[in-house]
Amino acid sequence: MSGSETPLLEIDDLRVQYKRKRLFGASTVLTAVDGVSLSLQRGKTLGLVGESGCGKSTLMRSLFGLTPIVSGSIKVMGEDVTGSGRRARRRLSSRMQMVFQDPYSALDPRMTVHEIVAEPLRLAGRYRAQEVTDLLDRVGVTAEMARRKPSEFSGGQRQRVGIARALALSPDILILDEPVSALDVSIQAQVLNLLADLQQSLQLTYLFVSHDLSVIRHIADDVAVMYRGRIVEEGTSERVFAHPADAYTRSLLAAIPAMGPSEARRRRATAAESEPSPGSAAPEA
Numbered sequence: 001m002s003g004s005e006t007p008l009l010e011i012d013d014l015r016v017q018y019k020r021k022r023l024f025g026a027s028t029v030l031t032a033v034d035g036v037s038l039s040l041q042r043g044k045t046l047g048l049v050g051e052s053g054c055g056k057s058t059l060m061r062s063l064f065g066l067t068p069i070v071s072g073s074i075k076v077m078g079e080d081v082t083g084s085g086r087r088a089r090r091r092l093s094s095r096m097q098m099v100f101q102d103p104y105s106a107l108d109p110r111m112t113v114h115e116i117v118a119e120p121l122r123l124a125g126r127y128r129a130q131e132v133t134d135l136l137d138r139v140g141v142t143a144e145m146a147r148r149k150p151s152e153f154s155g156g157q158r159q160r161v162g163i164a165r166a167l168a169l170s171p172d173i174l175i176l177d178e179p180v181s182a183l184d185v186s187i188q189a190q191v192l193n194l195l196a197d198l199q200q201s202l203q204l205t206y207l208f209v210s211h212d213l214s215v216i217r218h219i220a221d222d223v224a225v226m227y228r229g230r231i232v233e234e235g236t237s238e239r240v241f242a243h244p245a246d247a248y249t250r251s252l253l254a255a256i257p258a259m260g261p262s263e264a265r266r267r268r269a270t271a272a273e274s275e276p277s278p279g280s281a282a283p284e285a
């Protein structure tokens with residue numbers, strides 16, 4: 001953490017548990033987020049990385065009151081919003097917005113792209129057509145394209161629409177949950193560059209979730225590594241990538257490609273088989 005400024009987003013010792021009913025007998029409890037503390041500084045990107053099922057999405061959804069939080073707290077710009085009600089959530093929506101992995105399922109297929117981006121503005125009672133056009137222009141979608149349905153768009157274009165919609169209420173923070181994971185590598189780079197440009201011009205703060213370390217390395221100032229519901233390592237990107245302290249981080253880094261992402265995926269799968277536990281000695285890469 002740097003500076004004495006109040007963090008834009010502050011998560012303190014957050015714990016989230018899902019109850020699972022068994023057919024017979026008692027229900028079991030899964031602690032999906034297990035005592036996580038993180039903070040976001042204005043204008044910076046915190047990358048959150050970790051394997052599938054480690055609790056990344058649960059943590060992100062918790063920020064919007066969408067999961068069963070059992071303890072801990074979430075503060076946005078100093079205001080406690082832990083599990084807050086609908087009213088507070090609406091107020092929150094002008095400060096913090098989510099961008100999802102799969103833009104197609106997040107966008108209503110019956111609406112035009114213009115309508116999709118207009119919707120949050122309409123709900124807030126401040127729709128102006130020109131503002132929607134400007135938002136879409138920012139992300140590289142023309143007014144002509146905006147008259148079409150998302151089904152006519154490519155994956156990368158749909159993610160641009162998802163980003164424009166998230167920006168509609170001028171939030172300070174974007175929570176991005178695997179925003180480029182469904183895209184081809186060349187398109188990933190374009191969307192990452194767009195996000196970097198938007199961050200610069202709009203002074204945005206990002207919490208960027210990915211299971212892909214090469215993406216995180218590209219975009220994040222700071223990195224937090226999550227493993228089985230806990231943060232096992234945190235630091236500047238530079239430090240974590242150059243000198244990972246935790247065994248699990250080292251095993252993730254060992255799987256980073258010099259080659260393409262599919263090779264990395266294969267190597268990750270192999271690394272996962274050895275199931276390193278946080279804090280233990282580094283596994284064989």
Ligand SMILES: Nc1ncnc2c1ncn2[C@@H]1O[C@H](COP(=O)(O)OP(=O)(O)OP(=O)(O)O)[C@@H](O)[C@H]1O
Nearest residue numbers: 018030032050051052053054055056057058059211
């Ligand atoms: N609504 C839910 N009810 C019960 N268990 C859940 C629910 N959502 C997630 N889980 C469980 O919580 C754990 C964390 O899941 P989560 O989706 O947060 O992981 P993730 O890190 O986002 O994974 P991925 O990289 O695959 O998106 C998993 O074991 C998952 O099965």
Ligand SMILES: [Mg+2]
Nearest residue numbers: 056057058177
């Ligand atoms: Mg997820």
